[in-house]
Amino acid sequence: MIYKNFLNFILCTVLLSCNVEKNDEINIYSQRHYQVDKKQYENFEKKTGIKINVIKAGADELLERLYNEGENSPADLFVTVDAGKLQKGVEKGLFQKIKNKIIESNIIADLKDVNSYWVPVTYRARLIVYSNERVLSHELSTYEDLANPKWKGKILVRSSSNAYNQALMASMYANIGEEATKKWSKGIVNNLARDPKGNDRDQVKAIASGQGDLAIVNSYYIGMLLSSEKESEVLAGKSISVFFPNQAKEDRGTHVNISGFALTKNAPNRENAIKLLEYLTDVEAQNTYVNNSFEYPVNPKVKPSKIVSSWGEFKFDKLDLNLLGSLRADAIKIFDYTGWK
Amino acid sequence: MLLKYLITQGGNNFTLKKEFRKKVVALVLFGGFFLPIGFLILKSFFYGTDSLNYILENLLFEYSINTLKLILITCIFSIIFGVFPAWYVSNYKFFGRSIIDLLLLLPLAVPTYIMAFSYSEILSFTGPFKITVDLIQPEILGILLSFSLFPYIYSASRISFSLLGERYQEISKNLGINKTKYFFTVVIPLSKPALFSGLFLVIMEVLNEYGAVKYFGVNTYTIGIFRAWNSMNDTGAAIQLSSILLFIVSFLFFLEKSFNKNKRFSSAKNSSVNKLMKTKILKKILIYIFCLTPIIFAFIIPVVFNLVNLIDDFQSIEFLNLFRLTINSISVSLFTSIFVVLISILFLYGERQSKSRLYYYINEFISLGYSIPGAVVALSIIIFFTSIDSNLAKISILGGFLVYLFMLIYAYIIRFMAVGKTTLKAGFDKLPNSYDNTAKVLGLSDFNFFKKVLFPLNKLPLLSALILVFIDIMKELPITLILRPFNFDTLATQTFEFAVDEMIPKSAIYSLSIILICSLLLVLFKKLLDRLHVSGD
Numbered sequence: 001m002i003y004k005n006f007l008n009f010i011l012c013t014v015l016l017s018c019n020v021e022k023n024d025e026i027n028i029y030s031q032r033h034y035q036v037d038k039k040q041y042e043n044f045e046k047k048t049g050i051k052i053n054v055i056k057a058g059a060d061e062l063l064e065r066l067y068n069e070g071e072n073s074p075a076d077l078f079v080t081v082d083a084g085k086l087q088k089g090v091e092k093g094l095f096q097k098i099k100n101k102i103i104e105s106n107i108i109a110d111l112k113d114v115n116s117y118w119v120p121v122t123y124r125a126r127l128i129v130y131s132n133e134r135v136l137s138h139e140l141s142t143y144e145d146l147a148n149p150k151w152k153g154k155i156l157v158r159s160s161s162n163a164y165n166q167a168l169m170a171s172m173y174a175n176i177g178e179e180a181t182k183k184w185s186k187g188i189v190n191n192l193a194r195d196p197k198g199n200d201r202d203q204v205k206a207i208a209s210g211q212g213d214l215a216i217v218n219s220y221y222i223g224m225l226l227s228s229e230k231e232s233e234v235l236a237g238k239s240i241s242v243f244f245p246n247q248a249k250e251d252r253g254t255h256v257n258i259s260g261f262a263l264t265k266n267a268p269n270r271e272n273a274i275k276l277l278e279y280l281t282d283v284e285a286q287n288t289y290v291n292n293s294f295e296y297p298v299n300p301k302v303k304p305s306k307i308v309s310s311w312g313e314f315k316f317d318k319l320d321l322n323l324l325g326s327l328r329a330d331a332i333k334i335f336d337y338t339g340w341k
Numbered sequence: 342m343l344l345k346y347l348i349t350q351g352g353n354n355f356t357l358k359k360e361f362r363k364k365v366v367a368l369v370l371f372g373g374f375f376l377p378i379g380f381l382i383l384k385s386f387f388y389g390t391d392s393l394n395y396i397l398e399n400l401l402f403e404y405s406i407n408t409l410k411l412i413l414i415t416c417i418f419s420i421i422f423g424v425f426p427a428w429y430v431s432n433y434k435f436f437g438r439s440i441i442d443l444l445l446l447l448p449l450a451v452p453t454y455i456m457a458f459s460y461s462e463i464l465s466f467t468g469p470f471k472i473t474v475d476l477i478q479p480e481i482l483g484i485l486l487s488f489s490l491f492p493y494i495y496s497a498s499r500i501s502f503s504l505l506g507e508r509y510q511e512i513s514k515n516l517g518i519n520k521t522k523y524f525f526t527v528v529i530p531l532s533k534p535a536l537f538s539g540l541f542l543v544i545m546e547v548l549n550e551y552g553a554v555k556y557f558g559v560n561t562y563t564i565g566i567f568r569a570w571n572s573m574n575d576t577g578a579a580i581q582l583s584s585i586l587l588f589i590v591s592f593l594f595f596l597e598k599s600f601n602k603n604k605r606f607s608s609a610k611n612s613s614v615n616k617l618m619k620t621k622i623l624k625k626i627l628i629y630i631f632c633l634t635p636i637i638f639a640f641i642i643p644v645v646f647n648l649v650n651l652i653d654d655f656q657s658i659e660f661l662n663l664f665r666l667t668i669n670s671i672s673v674s675l676f677t678s679i680f681v682v683l684i685s686i687l688f689l690y691g692e693r694q695s696k697s698r699l700y701y702y703i704n705e706f707i708s709l710g711y712s713i714p715g716a717v718v719a720l721s722i723i724i725f726f727t728s729i730d731s732n733l734a735k736i737s738i739l740g741g742f743l744v745y746l747f748m749l750i751y752a753y754i755i756r757f758m759a760v761g762k763t764t765l766k767a768g769f770d771k772l773p774n775s776y777d778n779t780a781k782v783l784g785l786s787d788f789n790f791f792k793k794v795l796f797p798l799n800k801l802p803l804l805s806a807l808i809l810v811f812i813d814i815m816k817e818l819p820i821t822l823i824l825r826p827f828n829f830d831t832l833a834t835q836t837f838e839f840a841v842d843e844m845i846p847k848s849a850i851y852s853l854s855i856i857l858i859c860s861l862l863l864v865l866f867k868k869l870l871d872r873l874h875v876s877g878d
Binding site: 058 | 465471555556557558724827843
């Protein structure tokens with residue numbers, strides 16, 4: 001009896017779930033799980049009547065799911081917070097090119113994918129923050145300078161398992177080459193105030209509590225700290241200042257990474273998905289991003305939020321962001337080789 | 342081939358036929374549950390080994406040392422928080438004993454990620470104590486993990502201690518052995534199996550931990566698996582590393598089994614239950630320190646911290662969303678835990694009925710699913726199902742809500758079978774074999790024996806198993822994240838999303854809902870446990 005019921009259950013489940021054709025929807029696999037995304041999708045639904053379905057999980061897990069589902073995958077779009085992961089998907093042959101004039105005209109040229117496989121919707125800078133009490137801004141200059149022994153025991157950063165650090169290391173590798181990157185990484189490790197750990201906010205808190213003087217963090221976390229409802233967090237945010245490295249005239253600029261969408265190879269709702277990307281890169285949605293998640297807009301017509309604008313404008317590194325993915329494994333080896341935990 | 346062998350073996354007479362049928366059922370069931378993982382292990386031989394070699398050569402030593410260190414710290418503190426209170430509660434009379442007995446189980450309602458996130462905030466500079474020292478240390482992580490995990494050891498040793506009975510104590514007294522010596526030379530060795538089963542769960546959980554170890558910057562073996570998968574873009578190497586872990590754990594597990602094979606302590610033979618002793622004030626203070634420390638740190642502090650956050654952020658709670666997520670969490674947990682219990686019954690009942698060792702080994706092996714990181718279990722399910730799909734001439738079974746729900750539940754079953762089975766086994770083992778023989782003489786069929794004898798006599802263990810599995814699924818994260826259908830959020834995934842975004846206050850209502858539901862169930866579980874094993878004051 002029990003076996004029979006069990007078999008019946010399996011059969012029913014399989015039969016019931018055979019795909020029923022549905023229109024007017026978009027299926028998204030999302031690494032992003034911010035509140036602002038929910039808002040954006042709701043706004044889009046209201047405007048167009050197209051329903052958005054989302055699954056949120058880690059980027060690599062979702063790519064794996066997409067890869068194994070193959071052409072049967074229900075997903076139309078994949079969204080992540082690291083160009084490296086998009087490149088990984090491209091390499092696995094999971095995406096199709098997006099050629100759309102509206103989207104193209106919405107985005108700053110230097111942030112576009114040279115191969116048109118993905119569309120950025122926001123970007124963020126991996127910048128240096130420093131203690132207002134113990135560091136003067138003119139003492140700072142470049143990422144490279146953080147390896148200078150004058151910063152011994154002063155630098156804070158999270159672990160090498162973090163994708164943002166991996167992307168930064170890949171960008172160093174692409175810009176200054178393997179040997180110089182190794183030397184740089186070794187220098188950072190020698191200058192660490194403590195073992196790499198915690199998240200980006202923790203690095204700022206550690207400066208506020210006097211455990212170190214400098215930290216490498218993503219820009220939007222500072223915005224979130226400064227706009228926190230908790231007074232102690234705002235105070236921690238106010239105890240530091242933001243510095244954009246590598247800004248000299250001949251220098252490459254600060255390392256940035258994007259949040260971006262890719263269209264899956266067999267997207268069942270291709271047209272709808274493109275409509276969403278048009279919407280997300282347009283002025284209205286870009287303003288929603290900027291004011292809720294403190295990221296930088298990819299649309300040149302939109303200005304960053306008030307807090308973020310107060311740090312001033314900066315020049316960003318125009319490196320092909322696909323390199324952040326293709327050089328990832330080399331970056332990992334440098335972390336391991338130089339003992340960056 | 343195997344089937345042919347079984348058929349030729351099975352044809353001779355009626356009993357053999359029956360035995361054969363049971364073997365087939367066992368193999369089919371085992372196959373069903375082991376196939377995805379077996380498939381993964383098999384596949385691991387076909388992947389390239391560059392990344393694997395790289396990790397083995399450069400990182401394995403460091404990662405293994407870190408893992409062992411973390412396991413050691415967590416186990417030591419779990420034993421301190423679990424064994425001593427269990428001993429005092431089982432043997433001494435003191436004010437608040439029964440409520441303490443209950444409260445010592447409740448930290449099981451706090452998932453490790455909530456424990457880690459709460460404490461990382463409490464111990465930070467922006468926390469209530471404005472701590473300026475760096476407390477994100479591996480040792481602290483070990484202690485935090487033990488906060489969440491010590492109840493496994495507490496409940497196992499609590500049952501074992503209260504079943505020891507008075508006879509041992511009287512004999513020891515007559516032999517002039519003092520209490521401390523009695524505890525270490527008689528009680529602990531006799532309770533070894535119970536302690537080991539508790540420690541096994543603790544170790545598996547530590548091996549599985551990913552979020553908290555990453556946050557604390559402790560590079561464990563699991564970090565290595567994810568480094569291969571996420572950072573070196575080599576899924577094959579991640580699978581290979583998981584397979585290696587599974588083999589190491591299996592080896593150690595069976596080694597322990599064979600070492601302790603003859604040392605199992607049967608409680609049924611010594612049925613008189615402990616009388617509680619009165620004690621002096623100084624000892625009472627010691628008892629309170631030992632019992633209240635884990636309760637305060639592992640339950641009260643995280644709950645109060647989240648309550649304060651909840652009050653601060655009360656106006657932004659979306660009650661409709663909360664309701665929806667609670668329904669999702671409860672329904673998927675309930676549905677799956679019923680399945681886990683049903684399947685556990687089949688396995689255990691098969692083992693009981695069959696004379697073959699096959700069932701025994703199958704049962705033991707299935708428990709090891711617990712050692713594989715949840716994300717890898719989920720991956721194996723995806724790979725397995727999708728390869729069936731493409732091989733079945735593209736019958737598009739994928740993509741449906743129900744198919745993913747089915748895969749999700751399937752993965753939970755693989756992962757949590759150990760929890761259900763261990764709890765049930767304790768109940769089944771208590772029934773003497775003479776029941777089976779009498780039933781056979783009376784001509785009861787297997788199914789009727791189960792329906793008329795085993796089930797009524799095991800209602801309480803069944804319900805206990807149901808509750809424990811339910812709680813584990815309610816707290817589960819990696820499998821749920823990867824395998825859930827579209828728009829399917831649970832209390833755990835929502836808590837995690839807020840916490841990862843570094844918005845701990847917003848996660849409070851969801852954390853507390855998990856803790857509340859699991860706590861209520863644990864209260865019920867405790868009541869069942871008391872009726873099952875422990876007679877109180």
